[in-house]
Amino acid sequence: LFGITCERVLSYFILLSSTQVMEEDKPCALISELWSEHAYLKELSDLLKQHFHTISYREFLQNPALHAPKIQAIFMWAPSSAAEPSLLRSLPSLKVIANGGAGIDHLDLPFIASLGVKVTNTPGVVSDATADIGMGLLLASARKIVQVAVDPKTNNLSSNLMGFEVTGSTLGIIGMGHIGYKIAQRGKGFEMKILYYNRSRSDEDERAVGATYCENMDDLLRRSDFVMLAVNLTPETTGLIGQRELSLMKPTATLVNVSRGLVVDQDALVKALQSGTIHAAALDVTHPELLPRDHPLLGLLNVLITPHVGTDTYQTTRRMVEVMVENARAAVNGLPIPNEVKPQ
Numbered sequence: 001l002f003g004i005t006c007e008r009v010l011s012y013f014i015l016l017s018s019t020q021v022m023e024e025d026k027p028c029a030l031i032s033e034l035w036s037e038h039a040y041l042k043e044l045s046d047l048l049k050q051h052f053h054t055i056s057y058r059e060f061l062q063n064p065a066l067h068a069p070k071i072q073a074i075f076m077w078a079p080s081s082a083a084e085p086s087l088l089r090s091l092p093s094l095k096v097i098a099n100g101g102a103g104i105d106h107l108d109l110p111f112i113a114s115l116g117v118k119v120t121n122t123p124g125v126v127s128d129a130t131a132d133i134g135m136g137l138l139l140a141s142a143r144k145i146v147q148v149a150v151d152p153k154t155n156n157l158s159s160n161l162m163g164f165e166v167t168g169s170t171l172g173i174i175g176m177g178h179i180g181y182k183i184a185q186r187g188k189g190f191e192m193k194i195l196y197y198n199r200s201r202s203d204e205d206e207r208a209v210g211a212t213y214c215e216n217m218d219d220l221l222r223r224s225d226f227v228m229l230a231v232n233l234t235p236e237t238t239g240l241i242g243q244r245e246l247s248l249m250k251p252t253a254t255l256v257n258v259s260r261g262l263v264v265d266q267d268a269l270v271k272a273l274q275s276g277t278i279h280a281a282a283l284d285v286t287h288p289e290l291l292p293r294d295h296p297l298l299g300l301l302n303v304l305i306t307p308h309v310g311t312d313t314y315q316t317t318r319r320m321v322e323v324m325v326e327n328a329r330a331a332v333n334g335l336p337i338p339n340e341v342k343p344q
């Protein structure tokens with residue numbers, strides 16, 4: 001009996017030490033604050049752990065000198081302290097920053113490239129969920145779904161239930177990338193007339209969704225009932241929609257933004273909504289996020305705001321994490337990276 005017990009104890013230790021060796025063999029990755037704060041991401045961090053030895057941002061801060069030399073990858077979402085320049089400079093083995101999401105406007109690409117570090121994102125997999133939120137905001141705003149929802153406690157109805165018809169109306173999409181295209185598909189399902197404005201023109205996309213290209217954005221703004229912003233945030237698109245652009249829109253038109261808050265001059269938007277220059281706005285993105293409680297946009301009845309939830313579905317978030325892992329593994333192993341973002 002003693003012999004069998006000894007054998008078992010021995011094999012337990014062999015197993016334990018081999019697991020430790022395997023764990024030590026895995027490249028180290030720093031994971032940003034959100035991975036510990038968000039319940040579903042906590043669950044998904046198991047996907048990272050299959051291939052990386054993960055160090056949370058908090059653990060890192062407890063002993064930076066111990067962890068810094070080992071970190072080869074950073075997994076992050078949105079702006080994060082885990083990508084602060086001083087921290088990045090302190091990581092001599094860092095090979096890649098794997099960002100969750102398509103937009104990488106929160107990262108200083110030239111600086112990161114100067115450190116010899118790659119940046120990756122997750123385009124494509126975010127498009128359906130983001131287009132769904134865009135279309136959801138459009139419908140909810142047009143038909144006042146949030147405003148007129150009956151409060152079950154009081155059974156109260158808002159006084160003006162009338163909205164604007166979506167079917168057959170004109171949808172103007174600014175930015176016809178993956179997300180813009182998916183929005184066009186959804187608009188087509190609602191028999192909308194689709195206009196688009198983009199840096200480049202795609203005959204194939206036009207045929208597939210029956211969209212009409214507008215040579216200039218002003219033309220699209222004048223003709224659309226719903227203007228949907230789906231551009232990346234770049235120096236060229238910062239403040240793209242300001243007082244002049246809003247004044248070109250129909251007084252019955254709605255602005256929907258699933259891009260980035262800074263694409264719109266928010267002060268000009270507040271004025272346009274207060275004065276009736278445009279009818280309404282539906283925004284998944286603002287600047288900043290979240291808006292301070294006393295921000296004038298929050299006091300307007302013709303504004304619908306969601307807190308940047310474009311990609312927040314179980315399926316899309318999981319897929320994003322899978323893609324982040326694929327990207328980071330490729331970068332760490334010196335293989336071709338599926339979604340590398342290079343500085344322009």
Ligand SMILES: O=C(O)[C@H](O)CO
Nearest residue numbers: 101102103126310311
């Ligand atoms: O950039 C994106 O894909 C979304 O906004 C999530 O950050």
